[in-house]
Amino acid sequence: MDILVRTDASAVATTAADILARYARAHATIGVATGSTPLATYRELIRRHQAGELSFAGCRMFALDEYVGLDYSHPESYHAVIHRELTDQLDIDPANVHVPDAAADNLQQACRDYEAAIEDAGGIDIQLLGIGGNGHIGFNEPGSSFDSLTRLKTLHPATVRDNARFFDSPDDVPVHVLTQGLGTIRRAGHLLLLATGQAKADAIAAALEGPLSASVPASLVQLHRRATIVVDEAAASGLKNVEYYRFVDENRPEWQQ
Ligand code: GLP
Numbered sequence: 269m270d271i272l273v274r275t276d277a278s279a280v281a282t283t284a285a286d287i288l289a290r291y292a293r294a295h296a297t298i299g300v301a302t303g304s305t306p307l308a309t310y311r312e313l314i315r316r317h318q319a320g321e322l323s324f325a326g327c328r329m330f331a332l333d334e335y336v337g338l339d340y341s342h343p344e345s346y347h348a349v350i351h352r353e354l355t356d357q358l359d360i361d362p363a364n365v366h367v368p369d370a371a372a373d374n375l376q377q378a379c380r381d382y383e384a385a386i387e388d389a390g391g392i393d394i395q396l397l398g399i400g401g402n403g404h405i406g407f408n409e410p411g412s413s414f415d416s417l418t419r420l421k422t423l424h425p426a427t428v429r430d431n432a433r434f435f436d437s438p439d440d441v442p443v444h445v446l447t448q449g450l451g452t453i454r455r456a457g458h459l460l461l462l463a464t465g466q467a468k469a470d471a472i473a474a475a476l477e478g479p480l481s482a483s484v485p486a487s488l489v490q491l492h493r494r495a496t497i498v499v500d501e502a503a504a505s506g507l508k509n510v511e512y513y514r515f516v517d518e519n520r521p522e523w524q525q
Pocket residue numbers: 301302303304305306332333397398399400401404405406407427431
């Protein structure tokens with residue numbers, strides 16, 4: 269794991285955008301995430317695109333997850349969020365932006381089709397991830413198998429409460445979702461996990477320094493040969509080994525810069 273500690277959320281976004289820009293230049297397949305954390309990174313990518321510095325025309329994107337039971341036109345469907353917050357403001361071909369089809373009549377088939385679409389694209393080169401307060405990634409709640417593929421999941425009540433802020437009432441938050449599995453996420457060539465704010469400190473400490481455990485789905489990053497974790501000071505505040513992570517970052521060999 270490469271753990272990068274930055275002063276604040278804006279510095280986290282700059283570092284994440286630098287990493288993603290390298291993949292955009294290589295016409296990569298990029299896995300994108302929802303939630304509030306990546307929004308600053310998306311704004312920075314859009315800024316670079318609008319400044320003429322960065323093109324996504326050669327890229328494909330796959331979202332992590334989607335709510336079951338929300339029409340695509342609902343502003344909080346992840347289909348709508350990914351288009352509004354990111355892809356509609358870039359030069360990527362909309363046909364190359366994929367979100368699990370949670371409106372399908374046959375959800376199991378939709379999950380299989382999503383896995384097949386990722387495979388047809390040659391796999392995901394870099395997968396951007398946020399982290400839930402309970403350590404979930406995508407919508408893989410505690411107890412998710414490290415081998416799981418895209419499937420239907422039931423949200424944890426804590427996730428429903430967390431996500432209620434996006435809806436008029438907590439009763440409006442769907443409890444079922446389709447999400448890439450931990451096995452799907454694990455196959456990506458590079459994992460880029462972002463976390464900002466004190467509310468994520470315990471989840472980050474458990475994921476990076478706790479045991480590898482299905483109870484903390486984000487601990488999957490410990491199993492991956494190429495995982496970059498970018499956190500601000502607040503999200504890093506529960507890490508025991510932070511002095512070492514900073515030392516590694518400050519003494520990066522030239523070939524790695
Ligand atoms: C949702 C998403 C996750 C995201 C999490 C944290 O549950 N499915 O992908 O990481 O929220 O969101 P936030 O970044 O808003 O804290």
